[in-house]
Amino acid sequence: MFYALSGVRVLEVGEHISAPFCTKFLAGLGAEVIKVERPGQGDSARREGPFPNDEPHPEKSGLFLYLNTGKKSITLNLEAREGKKIFLDLLRKADIIVENLGAGVFDGLGLSYPHLERINPQLVMTSISPWGQTGPYRDYQAEDITIQAMSGAMYQQGNPEREPVKSGGSISHYRVGASAFAATLMALHHAENTGEGQFVEVSSMEVSVHDDFFSVELYMARKVITTRQKAVLMLPCKDGWVYFRVFPHEWPRFEKLLGFDIEQDERFVTMEQRRLHAQELEALVLPHVRERSKEETYHWAQAAKVTAGYVANVQDVVESQQYRSRRYFVSIDHPIAGNLAYPGTPVEMGDIPWRHSRAPLLGEHNAQIFGGLLRYTREDLVRLRQTRVI
Amino acid sequence: MAQTKPIGEGVRVLDLGMFWAGPTCTSLLADAGMEVIKIEACRHPDPDRITPQGLAYVNNDPGQDPWNRGLVALRRHRNKLGCTLDLTTPEGRDLFIKLVRISDVVVENFRLGVMERWGLGYSALQRENSQIIMVSVSSSGNTGPEREYGSNAPIVACLGGLLSITGYTDEASLFVDITTPDPLAGTLAAGLVMAGLRYRKHTGKGLNIVLSQRELVTNIIGEFIMDYFMNQRIAGPSGNRHPYMAPHGCYPCKDEDSWITLAIRNNEEWLRFCQVLGVPELASDPRFADGVARWHHQDDLDSIIASLSRSYPPHELMGRLQREGIAAGVVQTARDVVNDPHLASRGFWETVSHPRFGPHAFKGRGFYFSKSPVGTRSPAPCLGEHNSYVFGELLGLSPEEIARLEEKAVIGTVPSLEVRGRIPSLRSGVNP
Numbered sequence: 033m034f035y036a037l038s039g040v041r042v043l044e045v046g047e048h049i050s051a052p053f054c055t056k057f058l059a060g061l062g063a064e065v066i067k068v069e070r071p072g073q074g075d076s077a078r079r080e081g082p083f084p085n086d087e088p089h090p091e092k093s094g095l096f097l098y099l100n101t102g103k104k105s106i107t108l109n110l111e112a113r114e115g116k117k118i119f120l121d122l123l124r125k126a127d128i129i130v131e132n133l134g135a136g137v138f139d140g141l142g143l144s145y146p147h148l149e150r151i152n153p154q155l156v157m158t159s160i161s162p163w164g165q166t167g168p169y170r171d172y173q174a175e176d177i178t179i180q181a182m183s184g185a186m187y188q189q190g191n192p193e194r195e196p197v198k199s200g201g202s203i204s205h206y207r208v209g210a211s212a213f214a215a216t217l218m219a220l221h222h223a224e225n226t227g228e229g230q231f232v233e234v235s236s237m238e239v240s241v242h243d244d245f246f247s248v249e250l251y252m253a254r255k256v257i258t259t260r261q262k263a264v265l266m267l268p269c270k271d272g273w274v275y276f277r278v279f280p281h282e283w284p285r286f287e288k289l290l291g292f293d294i295e296q297d298e299r300f301v302t303m304e305q306r307r308l309h310a311q312e313l314e315a316l317v318l319p320h321v322r323e324r325s326k327e328e329t330y331h332w333a334q335a336a337k338v339t340a341g342y343v344a345n346v347q348d349v350v351e352s353q354q355y356r357s358r359r360y361f362v363s364i365d366h367p368i369a370g371n372l373a374y375p376g377t378p379v380e381m382g383d384i385p386w387r388h389s390r391a392p393l394l395g396e397h398n399a400q401i402f403g404g405l406l407r408y409t410r411e412d413l414v415r416l417r418q419t420r421v422i
Numbered sequence: 423m424a425q426t427k428p429i430g431e432g433v434r435v436l437d438l439g440m441f442w443a444g445p446t447c448t449s450l451l452a453d454a455g456m457e458v459i460k461i462e463a464c465r466h467p468d469p470d471r472i473t474p475q476g477l478a479y480v481n482n483d484p485g486q487d488p489w490n491r492g493l494v495a496l497r498r499h500r501n502k503l504g505c506t507l508d509l510t511t512p513e514g515r516d517l518f519i520k521l522v523r524i525s526d527v528v529v530e531n532f533r534l535g536v537m538e539r540w541g542l543g544y545s546a547l548q549r550e551n552s553q554i555i556m557v558s559v560s561s562s563g564n565t566g567p568e569r570e571y572g573s574n575a576p577i578v579a580c581l582g583g584l585l586s587i588t589g590y591t592d593e594a595s596l597f598v599d600i601t602t603p604d605p606l607a608g609t610l611a612a613g614l615v616m617a618g619l620r621y622r623k624h625t626g627k628g629l630n631i632v633l634s635q636r637e638l639v640t641n642i643i644g645e646f647i648m649d650y651f652m653n654q655r656i657a658g659p660s661g662n663r664h665p666y667m668a669p670h671g672c673y674p675c676k677d678e679d680s681w682i683t684l685a686i687r688n689n690e691e692w693l694r695f696c697q698v699l700g701v702p703e704l705a706s707d708p709r710f711a712d713g714v715a716r717w718h719h720q721d722d723l724d725s726i727i728a729s730l731s732r733s734y735p736p737h738e739l740m741g742r743l744q745r746e747g748i749a750a751g752v753v754q755t756a757r758d759v760v761n762d763p764h765l766a767s768r769g770f771w772e773t774v775s776h777p778r779f780g781p782h783a784f785k786g787r788g789f790y791f792s793k794s795p796v797g798t799r800s801p802a803p804c805l806g807e808h809n810s811y812v813f814g815e816l817l818g819l820s821p822e823e824i825a826r827l828e829e830k831a832v833i834g835t836v837p838s839l840e841v842r843g844r845i846p847s848l849r850s851g852v853n854p
Contacts (some may be wrong), residue, residue, distance in 0.1 A: 034625055036617035046506035047824070052643075057610070081665065082649035082716050092650030093734065104587045145792065169764040172744045177662060177670065178751030184759040185601050186672070186683070191593070195672045196681055196753050198662055199599050200587030203538055207602075207640035208788070210610045216787035217616035218454050220796055222429045224620070225683070231425075231792035238705070238770055238788030241759055243605035245442075245575075248785055249493035249776040250476035251756035258476070258680070258756055263576070275598060277576050280473060280844065317588045334571040341577035344584040346657055351642055352581075354568040361647075373651045375644045378637035379614060380564065 035062020043068055043119075044103070045110070046357030047076045049202055050236065051132035052099040053209030053217065058128070059102030060377055060386045066126075067100065067400060068119070068393065071107040072418055074394040075100070083271040084369065090394060097391045101364065105392035106401045106421050110141050115421045119143070123152050127223070128165055128216060132160040135170045137246050144170040145231040155229040160212050164235035173238070179204035184247055199275040207243055208236040225274045264310040267318055272326040273343040274333075276317065282338050289336045290320060291316065306378040308337055366390045398422055426793040428455020434462060434525040435621065436518075437502060437606075440468050442575065443529035443635060445498040448606025451527075451615060452501035453787060453796050459521070459812060460803065461752040464834040465841060467805055470495040472837070472844050479713065480779045484847035488838050490778075490804040497784045497802070500774055504803025505812040506833045509540050513832045518542065518832045520817050522550050526622075527615055530557040535569045538730050544630040554628045555618040559611050565632035573635065575604040582639025588648055589659035606642070607635040643762055672753060673728045675736040681753035682736045684727070684743070694746040748761040776801040806835035 040063040044055040052067075053074070061067040069075050075097040082094055109115040123129070129148070130139060133398050138144060139161065145157050159165060160173035180186045180198045190197035214236045223229045241248070247258035265276035280303070299309040307314055321329045326342035333340035342348070349355060350373075362376040379384040402422065403409045416422045433456040437448040444467070445460075452458040462468055467489060474492025485491055508514040519542075536793060537543050537558075558564065561573035562581075569680065576598035580583050584602060589595030610632050618629045622650060640647060646657040662683065664670035670685045686692050696705040704710060704726065709719040716723055729788045731739060736752040743750035752758065759769060766773065771783040779801075790796065813819045813833065828831045842848050 034621070036621040038624070038628075052501065082503045082645060082652055082655070082722070083804075085650045086653065094652055095645040098644040112749045116466065134548045158652070163764060164768055167764045167768040169744075173747055173749035174751065175664075175667070175670075175687075175749045177672075177685050178685045178749045179685040181672070181681075181753040182762075184754050184756055187681075187753045187755050188601075189588075189591070189599065194590070195662070195674070197589060197672070198683075199602060199641045200643060200657075201582060201646060202660060203602055203642050205521055205585070207606055207609075210606050210613070211787070211789055214450060214613035214616070215607050216568050217613045217620075218429045219791060221616050221619060222426075222664070224623075224792075226427070228426065228793060230794060232789060233792075234789045235768070237787075238765065238768070239609075239766065240786055240788075241770070242788045244602055244607075244759075244785075246475035246478060246600050247496065247756035248759055249478040250762055252783070253476070253478035253480070253482045255491055255757075256476075262596050266596050266598065268594075273580075273594065275576065275580050277471060277574050277598075279572070279574070280469070282572075288732070337572060339572040339574060339575065341580040342584050344561075344583050346583050346643070346646050348651060349581075349583040354562050355637070355640075357566040357639075358563050358634075360634075360640070368534040372648070375640050375647045376637075377565075378634045378641055379610075379622075380612075380630075380632040381617070382631070384629075414590075 033384070035387065036381060037061040037063035040064070041126045042066065042130060043122060043126045044132040045129065045133060045304055047132060049077070049099060049205035050209040050212065051130045052077065053206050054160070054212040055103065055130050056099055056101060059204050060388070061381070064396065065103040067103050067105045067107055068108050069394060070393055071109050071422055074107070078394070089368070097366065097369055097372070100391035101374065102179060102387045103392055104397035104401065105394055106348060107395040109396050110143070111420070111422050114416065114419070116142065118402070118406065118421070120151055122401070123148060123155065125150070127154065127156065127406060129155065129157045129219060130160070130212060131158070132217060135161040135163065135165045145349050145350065153229055154223045154227055156216060156221070156223050156232060157215045158209055158212050158232040158234060160234045160373050161235065162236045164238065165233050174203040176186060176204045179236050179240050182237055184244055185240060188247060188258050188260060190260045192262065204236055208234055208239045211239045217372050246382060265314060265317060267308070267314060267321050269321050269326045269329050274321055274326050274329040274340060275343065276333065276338065276340045278338055285336050286338045288337055289333065292316065304318050362388050364388060368393070395422065426795070429791070429794045430454040430456030430834055433527065433815065434442045434458070435527040435529060436521055436525050438528065438530035439531065441470060441731050442604035443608045443611070444529055446605050447557065447611040447615070448502065448529050449498050450609060450612040455795070459504045459808070460504045461507050461518070462805065464505070464506050464831060464836065465508060465838045467494060467841060470498070470790070471805065472841060473846065477846060479599060480776070484744040484761050487804070488845050488847045493572055493637060494783070495802060497691050499802035500798050501786065502803060503799055503808040503811065504806065505809050506806040506835070509542065509830050511832050513538060513827065513830070515542065517813065519550050521812070522547050524816060525551070525621065526555060528554060529559070529608055529611070529615070531559050534560055548628055553626065555615065555622060555631065556610050557618065557633070558630045559607050559635065561635045564632045565657065575602065575832070578603040578636045578639050583646070584634045584639050587643060587657045587659055589661070591659055591661045595659060603635050604641050607638050610638065615655055623837070628684055630757050662760065663720065666713065666717060666810060668713065668720050669676065669723050671724055671728055673731040673738060675731055675734055679734060680736045682731055682739055683751045683753060685749040687749070691748050695743065695748055698742050698746050772798045773791055774798045774801045783834055803836065805837065806833060809833050811836070831844070
């Protein structure tokens with residue numbers, strides 16, 4: 033079976049979410065992804081939950097297990113001289129490095145791209161950082177909330193009468209991981225076609241600004257600042273919330289579904305009018321949904337080709353007929369965490385299967401990579417372990 | 423040394439993308455140097471041409487051809503070529519097939535079933551070009567009982583589970599996340615195109631790639647799904663709080679509706695924070711002695727911090743805290759973003775000179791290559807701007823044949839009368 037990325041070797045020197053999310057997709061597409069983790073502690077995601085029964089264990093973190101499917105793990109101390117040497121040996125046999133240790137960290141380790149490029153001219157090196165490798169904020173700290181705030185997204189989200197509120201989870205980290213994925217594969221395409229590798233820089237703040245809807249353009253054109261607003265037609269059903277986000281061309285269908293003449297009603301002709309008369313509009317729609325369940329309402333609207341959705345919680349998602357029939361959730365066995373269901377892949381690559389094998393134990397592939405690939409002897413490995421290089 | 427060639431040179435993409443997700447995918451491919459041909463119909467132009475997002479027009483002027491002047495569309499379609507083609511007509515379909523024969527990639531994000539209805543499903547395209555890569559940025563995937571349901575960004579944010587963990591802890595979320603799914607899906611799809619091209623190069627085979635936006639949303643809240651499977655825990659919104667960091671939130675600043683976010687990760691940061699704000703007594707308050715204690719006293723902590731943060735303009739406070747290594751970030755408005763010194767110094771903004779509308783700065787994409795150029799080469803096309811290139815040069819039609827297509831309204835450079843009637847600035851009855 034030839035996978036889209038068969039024969040591609042990736043070194044991930046990644047922590048937490050962004051780089052691992054990027055390389056999770058590379059692994060799913062068939063690349064050999066080797067995580068280079070710090071001896072002893074490994075990826076910080078191993079220490080972050082969720083854990084089964086909330087009992088922390090470095091091999092049982094749900095975040096880590098989920099983000100690192102399909103990968104191998106080696107441990108290597110990049111600060112030690114010998115660790116660096118091994119890393120350079122490994123690099124000769126790799127196509128891609130993806131790292132997110134922070135702006136300038138690789139340079140500080142003596143592993144800057146110009147240096148690495150001399151050893152492997154085809155190497156693609158992708159560096160993900162919150163702010164990018166240059167600029168006045170380069171060395172600033174950031175968590176997900178910092179990026180959501182600085183990118184302009186958060187200001188637009190929430191109750192207009194209250195403080196802005198971030199999107200749940202750590203979505204800015206996932207976003208930048210997706211951009212790194214696309215950019216890395218572009219650079220790989222170039223490297224394989226021309227023999228020329230390059231450095232790929234990805235900035236989380238910039239990716240989040242890029243991903244904003246239209247607030248920047250609106251401000252540039254009209255000096256209007258997009259702020260928080262209540263969603264029109266987010267309505268309570270019997271058991272939750274349903275949201276109608278009806279495309280302009282669907283309004284005649286929506287009107288028919290509701291049995292009245294929205295389109296001819298001056299109050300609702302344009303999106304702006306609908307927003308101005310939101311309360312009246314909602315009062316007209318509410319009786320149609322109040323007695324229905326959220327899923328019933330969703331099917332009722334969608335069957336008439338009116339775009340609507342319900343606010344699904346994680347249980348709703350897991351139990352959704354759509355996800356189930358597509359076998360989106362996959363069951364993966366793990367020697368320590370046991371057999372668990374995981375979110376699968378949102379991608380179908382024709383008939384090529386997605387690679388979903390379990391996440392690696394810390395340093396699980398040391399012998400395979402150092403011994404097999406790099407031909408270190410058993411004595412070398414013992415010594416390296418004793419000196420805490422691996 | 424010779425200039426490095428653009429990454430995507432020599433790859434031709436047919437872009438049927440509409441609105442946001444599909445066009446985002448192809449905009450990244452176009453930025454990387456592929457020849458992207460945006461295909462619209464005069465009866466069905468990209469909806470962003472009809473109602474430009476935010477009614478934001480270049481130079482704040484809808485002019486006589488507002489469908490060419492929406493700023494968001496000008497950004498998303500830059501570096502692309504544009505032609506018109508009515509795929510619902512036999513001639514339109516036939517010409518599209520001819521284009522498929524000489525192209526590498528087709529990207530579309532129609533409701534599932536639309537391409538099939540036009541006889542342009544993957545198997546039909548593959549018959550014409552066995553190496554074609556087709557990428558469908560779909561709502562819910564191409565199988566399953568809900569496969570033909572429609573969606574947009576906020577709807578998949580609802581259905582994929584993101585909205586259920588977004589919002590305040592003490593009131594229902596009566597707002598939606600509008601920014602997450604589409605650009606994320608479009609970006610990921612651009613990567614999948616690259617993977618598809620590699621597959622083709624090695625196997626000689628085409629590929630039908632389908633991305634489910636709804637499932638992708640679930641992928642970015644994967645840890646919450648794992649928590650459900652591990653602990654049967656159904657996560658709800660947690661406002662601006664964090665599972666273990668405290669303080670972690672959004673606090674008011676001096677100016678009206680101005681806010682700063684803080685994320686304090688450990689005791690060292692907490693001590694420095696108390697120092698910067700000049701409140702050493704807080705550092706020794708037993709309620710806030712360590713991370714666990716702070717987390718359990720977050721209500722007290724947050725109200726104390728809010729009373730302190732109110733004295734500062736947000737950017738000043740951010741600067742002070744960041745200089746001490748604390749993750750503070752202003753809740754920036756669009757004006758702040760446009761004037762952000764960091765973005766400006768990094769060359770994030772790319773100025774495009776449009777022959778008709780003059781120079782304008784647009785957002786970049788957040789990634790850079792050290793050698794390959796990525797960025798703006800040409801402005802977004804007006805509707806049907808490259809018809810003669812596409813149908814004449816690429817397909818070899820004569821000027822007469824092209825004129826005949828125009829007469830039959832298979833192609834054109836002006837939206838149909840019915841479409842123009844839906845354009846806000848033209849609704850007063852002014853037609854060009």
